[in-house]
Ligand code: SF4
């Protein structure tokens with residue numbers, strides 16, 4: 001969608017808004033803009049893949065190697081890590097990012113024969129995500145991309161130093177779809193809002209993937225009660241400013257039963273708001289799973305997994321405490337909402 005917006009597939013007005021340099025310096029350092037040297041993620045594309053150490057490490061026990069790789073990923077900064085076999089249905093057929101076209105490599109066929117995918121996630125800050133949609137959550141999302149991209153690049157390099165091929169896939173360098181891979185690797189479940197929800201952070205993490213041939217034991221998909229919660233809750237759909245999230249039942253999309261986001265509506269909102277931010281995370285901010293990672297969140301997660309009544313009760317509590325249509329709060333650095341005065345800080349922080 002980002003690339004479609006950039007090349008004019010969503011109309012000239014969207015193209016102009018998406019391609020015009022941002023007024024926000026965080027936007028300019030976290031996302032591709034005019035001065036490439038000021039966007040660290042952009043230069044990491046060059047080290048996403050690389051040469052192999054000719055002295056290959058023997059892997060006698062893939063389960064042991066999987067434990068080691070997970071520990072290395074956490075050492076490098078991952079908050080969550082899981083492993084699955086790489087399903088070729090989750091590999092893009094062609095390069096299609098705006099940055100690919102800018103570099104003259106757009107539209108090329110992708111061959112990614114790696115056997116495994118390692119999914120890594122990094123938490124985004126609870127308080128800053130609650131501001132959505134505005135420049136503050138936009139900066140937090142950009143930082144999430146940077147942090148998780150760093151983990152993926154370093155982990156792929158570590159594996160290549162063991163003598164096995166590995167490629168880091170991260171924001172502006174993806175050949176794979178992170179969400180279904182993360183779901184297959186047991187990190188969490190796909191929710192109504194089209195986002196992966198995990199037990200510790202709800203929808204509040206950024207994902208990256210390392211694909212490799214290093215022999216690894218794989219994880220299984222998990223059921224933490226997300227889909228069961230989404231069947232009772234429509235908070236993201238009710239709060240979505242563009243009404244891109246379905247209120248109804250799941251539908252079959254290319255053989256998969258899921259709630260299908262209207263990505264074009266979502267993207268049009270991102271670029272059409274009068275305050276000129278280029279992002280929106282409202283569906284993350286309002287989700288009842290989006291809570292600080294503390295004891296009462298863990299108690300709720302355990303209850304939600306087990307009981308229909310607990311799900312009903314906790315959704316009711318969330319509506320009482322945070323409101324059915326919670327208003328974003330805006331006060332961080334010098335940011336104010338749309339140039340107007342800031343409202344107050346969140347009370348429960
Ligand atoms: S807000 Fe409710 S319906 Fe939407 S993803 Fe979260 S739990 Fe599911």
Ligand code: SF4
Nearest residue numbers: 240242266280282283
């Ligand atoms: S990002 Fe914003 S516009 Fe897009 S689906 Fe989520 S709430 Fe709706």
